[in-house]
Amino acid sequence: MSRADVEADIRETLGLVPEFFAEVPDRLIETEWASFKSLMLSETAIPNKYKELIGLGVSGATRCRYCVYYHTEAARLFGATDEEINEAALVAKNTMGWSTYLNARAFDFDRFKKEFDQIAEHVRAQMAVSA
Numbered sequence: 001m002s003r004a005d006v007e008a009d010i011r012e013t014l015g016l017v018p019e020f021f022a023e024v025p026d027r028l029i030e031t032e033w034a035s036f037k038s039l040m041l042s043e044t045a046i047p048n049k050y051k052e053l054i055g056l057g058v059s060g061a062t063r064c065r066y067c068v069y070y071h072t073e074a075a076r077l078f079g080a081t082d083e084e085i086n087e088a089a090l091v092a093k094n095t096m097g098w099s100t101y102l103n104a105r106a107f108d109f110d111r112f113k114k115e116f117d118q119i120a121e122h123v124r125a126q127m128a129v130s131a
Contacts, residue, residue: 001030013037040074049078056085057092 006029010017024032038044040051052075059067075085102112 003029006030006033009033009037013041047078049075049080049084052078053080053084053088056088057095060089060092061096 003026007017007022010021010033021029021033040055041048044051046054052071055071056068056075059071072085075088080088
């Protein structure tokens with residue numbers, strides 16, 4: 001597919017060719033657009049709203065203001081509420097905090113896995129009883 005064809009598809013899909021796509025080299029534009037379109041704009045195993053909330057959490061953790069803006073607004077386009085957006089940010093904050101603590105303390109990973117597997121087994125048993 002030629003660059004003109006790819007840009008025509010981008011324009012048809014997004015209404016314009018954003019600068020960040022316009023600057024992608026010719027040799028990569030087709031694969032970059034195909035990947036973005038099929039993963040971020042198409043329904044996949046993860047519904048688009050949830051993909052965008054995941055993206056928002058990652059964006060906050062990496063402190064990318066471009067991505068935070070994109071994923072927040074895209075989440076809204078796919079139906080996320082302000083409450084869901086706020087919760088996604090809080091989940092990311094919580095995850096980053098625990099990740100920092102666990103890694104800084106260098107807890108034994110095998111023990112961590114074993115303990116979590118026990119926790120999961122316990123919770124599954126409780127869920128089965130209450131069902």
